[in-house]
Amino acid sequence: xxxxxxxxxxxxxxxxxxxEQFKPTDILQxxxxxxxxxxxxxxGKRIRPVMTIAAAEMCGGDADDAATVALAVxxxxxxxxxxDDLPCMDNDDLRRGRPxxxxxxxxxxxxxxxxxxxxxxxxxxxxxxxxxxTDTEALLEVARxxxxxxxxxxxIGGQTVDLESEARNDVTLDELIYLHERKTGALIxxxxxxxxxxxxxxxxxxxxxxxIPVLDEFSAKLGLAFQIKDDILxxxxxxxxxxxxxxxxEESGKTTFVTLMGIDAAKEYLKKLTEEAKTAxxxxxxxxxxxxxxxxxxxxxxx
Ligand code: GRG
Numbered sequence: 001x002x003x004x005x006x007x008x009x010x011x012x013x014x015x016x017x018x019x020e021q022f023k024p025t026d027i028l029q030x031x032x033x034x035x036x037x038x039x040x041x042x043x044g045k046r047i048r049p050v051m052t053i054a055a056a057e058m059c060g061g062d063a064d065d066a067a068t069v070a071l072a073v074x075x076x077x078x079x080x081x082x083x084d085d086l087p088c089m090d091n092d093d094l095r096r097g098r099p100x101x102x103x104x105x106x107x108x109x110x111x112x113x114x115x116x117x118x119x120x121x122x123x124x125x126x127x128x129x130x131x132x133x134t135d136t137e138a139l140l141e142v143a144r145x146x147x148x149x150x151x152x153x154x155x156i157g158g159q160t161v162d163l164e165s166e167a168r169n170d171v172t173l174d175e176l177i178y179l180h181e182r183k184t185g186a187l188i189x190x191x192x193x194x195x196x197x198x199x200x201x202x203x204x205x206x207x208x209x210x211x212i213p214v215l216d217e218f219s220a221k222l223g224l225a226f227q228i229k230d231d232i233l234x235x236x237x238x239x240x241x242x243x244x245x246x247x248x249x250e251e252s253g254k255t256t257f258v259t260l261m262g263i264d265a266a267k268e269y270l271k272k273l274t275e276e277a278k279t280a281x282x283x284x285x286x287x288x289x290x291x292x293x294x295x296x297x298x299x300x301x302x303x
Contacts, residue, residue: 003293010050013063017071021124035105035113036120040078043096047226047298048191049074054290055192055215059208061199062133069134069142069198072121073191076150079117080159080187082110089163090252097243121146134198142194149190158183171255177224184230185223192219214284218291221277226298228270231256233303235263242303274299 022037024030049070056066085092085100087107092100102110125143128136148154161179165171192215196208233242234249235258249256257266274295281291 003290003297006054006290007050007294007297010053011046013053013067014046014049014070014074017067018074021071021120031105031109032112032116035082035101035109036078036116038104039082039101039113040074040117042098044078045301045303046074047294048077048188051188051192051219051291051294052195052198054294055195056199057195058215058284058287058290059196059199059211060204061195065131065134065198066195068124068130069194070191072124072142072146073187073194075117075121075124076146077187079114079121080150080155082114082117084159086111089159090248092244092248094244097240118150133201135201138197138200141197141200145190145194145197149186154182154186154190158186165255166252169253169255171260173260176255176257176260180224180227181220184227185220188223188226189216189219192216211284214280215288215291218277218281218288218295221273221280222295222298225270225273225277225295228257228266228273229298229301231258232263232266232270233301234258237302270299 018040022033022041024037025033027033049067052070052073053063053066056069057063081095082101084090085095086102093103094100100110101113105113122143124130125139125146128139131139134142150156152160158179158181161175162183165175165179193212196212196215200208231249234246234256237246239246249259257269261269277295278292281288281295
């Protein structure tokens with residue numbers, strides 16, 4: 001099957017799960033649910049949940065269980081985007097071509113919507129009854145990996161270093177890599193690894209434990225490459241396609257891979273990381289072909 005066709009099949013599974021989870025409600029606190037729904041139903045590439053489902057499929061896991069774990073991953077991603085856009089963080093007005101959550105809902109409700117999505121992720125993962133095959137031990141491992149990746153050692157840690165770096169003009173390349181390995185990379189890695197974990201069934205645990213470090217290495221390289229591409233698109237992207245203003249990094253005086261290395265060197269670094277990621281995952285052979293093609297797809301993305 002063609003890569004894009006496969007990607008769209010995964011995408012449909014995720015969109016179905018999201019629709020099923022975020023039904024309209026008429027309870028007194030419905031505004032927070034509407035804001036959560038506004039954020040998560042607003043499109044997006046769904047790269048992280050796609051990786052979760054693809055990883056589970058590669059490991060022989062149950063497709064519906066994988067889509068449920070993928071839903072939890074996407075809840076966390078969208079919580080981070082709502083919070084990242086808030087005035088106290090990046091103060092952005094546009095995301096995915098639409099007003100950001102706090103531009104549509106009061107800032108307080110947007111903040112709570114982010115909190116609501118984060119909590120919802122772990123409510124989903126701890127509901128044994130909605131999983132067909134994944135056992136409690138595997139779900140506990142998924143919850144641990146995801147919460148650590150999203151927490152102060154992972155995404156929140158990266159965001160902290162990012163915010164504190166804004167006032168500095170002496171950020172080094174090593175520091176920039178450190179912060180993006182956490183802010184952007186940690187959740188991408190966890191998304192893939194959790195797909196493998198939810199495919200564990202006792203008998204295949206040893207085999208999956210051999211696959212995880214390979215997919216993790218691939219995802220770490222891909223996560224960094226993803227951020228470099230983001231920095232390049234902030235300079236060279238097309239506003240209407242990207243769904244947010246171009247040049248926002250320069251305007252806010254942020255250190256990026258482009259400001260530190262120059263655009264040509266950043267492009268070379270992006271290509272190098274993509275090749276390294278493909279080499280790493282290539283060791284798994286034909287079953288990992290989707291991931292190899294994903295690396296190229298992300299290299300060429302325009303939004
Ligand atoms: C607890 C206050 C508090 C904050 C949470 C906000 C935050 C910590 C972390 C920020 C995480 C973040 C926004 C990282 C940037 C990663 C990134 C490149 C996001 C864009 O991802 P895409 O391109 O988005 O996958 P789509 O729209 O396709 O889903």
